[in-house]
Amino acid sequence: MKRILFIIVSCLVMHCTLSAQESVQSLIQALRDPASKKVLVVSHRGDWRHAPENSLQAFENCIRMGVDMVEIDLKMTKDGHLVLMHDKTIDRTTDGKGAPSDYTLEEIRRFHLKDSAGELTSHVIPTFEEVLDLCKGKILINVDKGYEFFKEVYALTEQTGTTEQVVIKSGNRLKKVQEENGDVLNRVIYMPIISLDSPDASLIVDEYLAISPVAIECCFKTEMPEVIQLLQKIKSSGKTKIWINSLWPSLNAGHDDERAVTRNQPDESWGWILSQGASLIQTDRPAELLEYLEGKGRR
Template sequence: MMKITYVIGIFLCLIVSPILSQSSTAYFKKIQKSYTNAQEPLVMIAAHRGAHLEEPENSLAALQKTISLGVDIMELDVRFTKDRKMVLMHDKKVDRTTNGKGLVSDFTFEEIRKLRLKHLDQITNEQIPTLEEVFQLAKGKVLIDLDIKDDATIDSIMALVDRMKMEKNCFFFVYEPEEIKMLQKRNKNYQIMIRTENEEGVKKLVASGAKPQAVHIDPSHYTPEVVQAIKNIPARVWINALGAVDFKASQQPAAFEEVLKWGVNMIQTDQPAKLKEYLKGQGKYR
């Protein structure tokens, strides 16, 4: 009986796995299409440092949770170790998020892998992941927002994106129109988001002729005119719900309207599950 059950289990896995894979691929193609469609009415969701309410931030577990939630993007932070290995870490130091102390740049890769990530101040079994490990898990499933904390990593990041053919599976987060042109000169298929700090920054971007797929705006220039100017590039408009909006939305999801009211179509949040549920209820999510 046990042998029969085992055989049936293997048979079901062989049938179900390709179906799930096809479903995942089809869903990711919708994510890719949305990212390059600035006029689409649907809103895209970015999980800040991954879906980290239940898992350590910037971890493979947070990435897997992001994928499982079925949202569009995982935002992450890239730094070099002492021996120039690309790992995920927001802070310059490992103190807040691991059981270690010191600068990321003072650890060799072998040393930093011995550390364990914390969640809610509790030590977990999660290691600090490499960018390559993240790409392997994310490929064909979710977009990766590359928040580059150390400019020295940019050449290595580009080389890894090229080698793993991740051009349409990630996007670079930059601050100047000249950086957009530099990246797209290197590879015309690179996808890019630029941050503007004020309305003048938006005007400078438009005048430059640079063509990012998305523009991150700050509270200083939350206006309908700015949002429309960005959509005319054409590019998607990214806004953060981090902090006060997320806190209020954790209790009352309608608080997300505080950022949605500007007409933006990308939202970064620490509450991706709640935002997805709210957007679906408003007919603004796939």
């Protein structure tokens, strides 16, 4: 009887593991396939409205919600451990003070994270490795603030078997990225961030389209004709996806989350973003965006 029970439990565990692997592989395929019609939802610092930003709970919430990718930020402790933190200091998000580099990992883990209302919680600052272990086989990860730790990030993703799930990005020119990272750049998913309303935007877009990254994060304050033309150029390349942030108005010419939710104008916000060819949207309103996309048949 015990043997039969052991076999049943083992099969269930194996089934769950295979299902998770299949799930994340479908996300990786959707990310890498420029022809995919699925719009990937990226949750900014996890589900920070219902858990502390950049916390394990914030990412667990996103996994349960069906979000495709979580955006994270990295800093390094005094003893060389990568931990999750957006700001230069831990003052805003914890009950501690100072920079992450002022503390060893053991020391920084004594502080606790605050929630979105500023109330102290029982959650502690997670390590990057813990996040990789949590997300492995379940959800994609975007390393936003963290390019300076490019090689350390790559080493940890290789160690945890999550390299295919992780997107590293920066606002640097292509030549700088290539010079600093060499052939490692060919083994990771790297995404450039380009301000489309900057004077040299067209040149930078052309540089990156020459190597066909999986996507380009496009930021813009206005709907200038030049911006719309560059979005069209990226879309027409047929090889590179468009990522647009709906976080706040200065990133998307006013087509932001609050317009969609608070002002109840989702078509003028997320709908407009879709009309520009975006197939990745980073949001602070993941649940609402997922529902909207379901209704549009883009999931």
